[in-house]
Amino acid sequence: MKALLIWPVLPNSFWSFRETLDLAGLRASTPPLGLITVAALLPSTWEIQFIDRNVQFETDEDWAWCDLALLSAMIVQKEDFRSLIQKGVALGKKVAVGGPFPTSVPEFALEAGAHYLILDEGECTIPLFVNALERGEPRGIFRSAEKPDVTQTPIPRFDLLDLDAYITVTVQFSRGCPFQCEFCDITNLFGRKPRTKTPTQMLAELETLYQMGWRRAIFVVDDNFIGNKRNAKVFLRALIPWMEERQYPFAFITEASVNLAEDEELMELMVKAGFTLIFMGIETPDTEGLKEIHKEQNTRRSLLESCNKVTEKGLGITAGFIVGFDHESPGAGKRIQQFVEDASIPQPHLSLLQALHNTKLWTRLKQENRLNDNLQSFHQTAIMNFTPTRPVEEIVEEFIDAFWNLYEPLSYLKRTFRHFMKMQGYRPKAQRELSTGMLRLMLIVFWRQGIVRMTRLRFWVQLGAILLCKPSFFIEYFMTLCVGEHFFAYRKEVRAKLQTQLQELRS
Structure with missing residues (x-):
């Protein structure tokens, strides 16, 4: 079997870092870890080609070569995903799809013409798919309620990647989250019991990247790295000597719940292991809003104190905030702005609330007949896909104002300075590299922020x-x-696109 694995185009978004990547001569922020893990799960007798369309497009020769096109996607990639399915079908190729978007919305892929849907977690469903192919079945939907033992997951096919194209690479330690936030679909996809790889597995993956010459950031893509604190600590204790022996070749980034601030030992282990940046879902500084979305873990202690404690330990923070909850009072955007400034968080991920498929929020809004668009793209330029309790114009205008102000260059510069001045943690001498592209980016920033803009003195x-x-x-x-x-560039796109949508609503 000749399989062409394709990752669709990601539109510009908060996480695309498009302007920065363009300046650095890079093509994408991260590679698709799920798809290269799938590549490792496929039979060793198959021939595989991998295409990340954010790095380069496939050619007519690639399509002519393959017997099967295998696609994965997130909902933000839905337009290119649909086009690729339709192209594969039109060319007479078998098309198989998987990943979070098809798992949540299988009817989308079916309507686009996909022959095979490999849903849920691939360790369980890829063998079902391969067996069906061997039996000559022309179509099929493969699902499994079973949650696989990730200690049996093979090392992803990092060799398929053009590493020079990415600013960070990705690995995964755990799947699942113990919390039940109403708007989140992670427990639907991966369950509430976090399953973790062994330290031996993780070090083998890291050694593979090390031997391939990678010396930059690694994003540990767990939705909650500390969902199983005990196992996280076991891994970190094994990681620390490994990193020390190799002079800290990587800087780690991950996601963790706010209760990280309650565990001094865990924070210290993370810093000693080379973790430098944590994404935390704060969502809102309003306590009643947190209770509404069943995020009680964020109400146990002061959110501001928690953020300060994590930062002071030497872990940078980027944090998620959402506007549009039902019990939200006017001025939510201003309150988020104030919290971000007080906590000195350089990069707040601010978004309008969206109802993801099959979440508790989706189910509740469907019962209340408040859903109005089943397939939003779910990024900062999309208006909410349900009828909120406040006027939608009021919410969107608050959001536009907050996003615009938070990413005003001088405000961003001041906040970033305060953030790093708080840090008291340990930083080892690292064996890392600055590529020619990154050096060019730094020179451009010296010019733009230090000479051209009004930020220059500060x-x-x-x-x-x-x-x-x-x-x-x-x-x-x-x-x-x-x-x-x-x-700085993306805030202009956000404001322009949302204002256009507001005008359409008013007309």
């Missing part, structure tokens, strides 16, 4: 203060400024 003063007071954090600080270039 830029140089803060740069000197970081070099003097926090020299071990200098590269992280400066790279955060570099990433800001994406947000």
Whole structure:
């Protein structure tokens, strides 16, 4: 079997970092870990070609070569995903699909013409798919309620990647989350009991990347790295000597719940292991809003104190915030802005509330007849896909104002400085590399923020203060400024597209 594995185009979004990547000569922020893991699960007798369309497009020769096109997608990729299914079918190829979007919305792929739907987790359903192919079955939907033992998951096919195209690569330690946030679909996809790989597995994956010459950031893509704190600590204790022996070749990024701040030992282990940045889902500073969405874990202690504690330990924070909850009072955008400034969070991920398929929020809104668009794209330029309790124009205007102000260049610069000045944690001497593209990006940022913009005086003063007071954090600080270039451009797109949609609603 000749299989062409394709990852669709990701439209510009908060996470695309498009402006920054373009300046650095890179093509994409991260590779599709799920698809290269699928490649490792397929029979060794198959011939495989891999295409990330964010890096390069497939050719007519690639389509002519393959017997089967195998696609994965998230909902934000739905337009290119549908086009690829239709193209494969039109060319007479068998098309198989999987991943989070088809698993949540299988009817979309069926309507587009896909022959095979490999849903849920691939360790369970890929063998079912392969067996059906061997029997000559022309179509099929393969599902499994069983949650696989991830200690049996093979090392992803990192060899299929053009590593020079990405700013970070990805690995996964755990699947599942113990919490039950109403708007989140992670427990639907992966369950509430976190399943973790063994330290031996993880070190084997990291060693593979190390031997391939990777010396930059690694995103541990767990939806909650500390969902199983005990196993996370076991892994970290094994990771620390591995990193020390190799002079810290990687900087780790991951996602964790706010209760990380309650565990001093866990934070210290993460810092010693080379973790530098954590995404935390704060959602809202309003306690009643947190209770509404069943995020009680964020109400047990002061959110501001939790953020400060994590930062002071030496872990940078980027945090998720949402506007549009039912019990939200007017001014939610302003309250989020104030919290972000008080906590000095450089990169707040601000979004309008969307109802993801088959979440508790989706089910509730469907029962209340409040859903009005079943297939939104779910990023910052999309208006909510349900009827909110407040006027939608009021919510969207608050969101536009907050997103615009939070990513005003001077505000971003000041916030980033305060954030890094709080850090008191440990930073080992690292064996990392700055590519030619990254050096070019840094020079552009010196020009834009230090000479052209009105930020120039503060830029140089803060740069000197970081070099003097926090020299071990200098590269992280400066790279955060570099990433800001994406947000400065993206806020204009967000405002323009949402204002257009508001005008359409009013007409």
